Amino acid sequence: MYQPPYPYAPAPAPVRRWWQHPALIITALVVLPPVGIALAWASRWQQPQKIVATVLSGVWFLIPLLSDSPEEPAADAKAGAVAAASASPSAASPSPTPPPATTAPPAPVADPLMPDVVGKPFEQAEKTVEDLITGELQALSAYRDVELPAAHGPWLVCFQSFRPGIALGAQGAATTVHLVAPGTGCPATTDTNLRRPPTTAPAPDPAPDPTPEDDGGSTGSTDGGGSVSYRNCAAVRAAGAAPIRRGDPGYGRHLDRDGDGVGCER
Secondary structure, three states: OOOOOOOOOOOOOOOOOHHHOHHHHHHHHHHOHHHHHHHHHHOOOOHHHHHHHHHHHHHHHHHHHHHOOOHHHHHHHHHHHHHHHHHOHHHOOOOOOOOOOOOOOOOOOOOOEOOOOOOOEHHHHHHHHHOOOOOOOEEEEOEOOOOOOOOOOOOEEEEEOOOOOOEOHHHHHHOEEEEEOOOOOOOOOOOEOOOOOOOOOOOOOOOOOOOOOOOOOOOOOEOOOOOOEOOOHHHHHHOOOOOEEOOOOEOEOOOOOOOOOEEOOO
16 A cells, blocks of 8 residues: 655755855954854854854954054054165255254453452452452552552551442552551541751840959959950950951950950950
């Protein structure tokens, strides 16, 4: 007896396309993860297999991107720029020349001020002043009649040509001091003499005429009157009164031996 065909025979399996081959899908998941994921979901794999393949391929794809340092692109770009510059030196732009450095003008130097050297030895005053000026400190005597010696270092300063605190400037070379010897007082001004000139003494009163005496030493009468008397002719001649006549002051008979009224003729 003829048997009918089995009514529940399985349907034939669909034909698998070339892009659904498992080896191709796995290779794509490793080499090109986006393509491999797309092929895995279009294949006949079960749902859990597709999820696992997608996760693993996605992690494999993201690892190189996440591990790449951000400095590497910049370094690569810099290396490319250097290579381009070396390849075409004519295209490289010349470096700008820095502007010349400007030198600031020197600050003005203030003029030195005259120190106070009055009362100090000249050697000390000379060092103090000549440290401030380009010239020399000139020394003069404070008295007109005193000559300044060559070794006047210990002499003391009485006057200085510039008051303390005055700016010396270009006048520093004309700085002058007036000196006195140690132990000598300073004058009131520089036109003073240390030694006073001698004054003319008054003429002494004339000495009284000597009392005339006679040759024998006795005083005779005075016919001439007055208080003048001569002891002898020597006194008359000394007084410039010879010859003396009768009536002249100091005339006496002891001076006129011959009695002619004129005494001390010879």
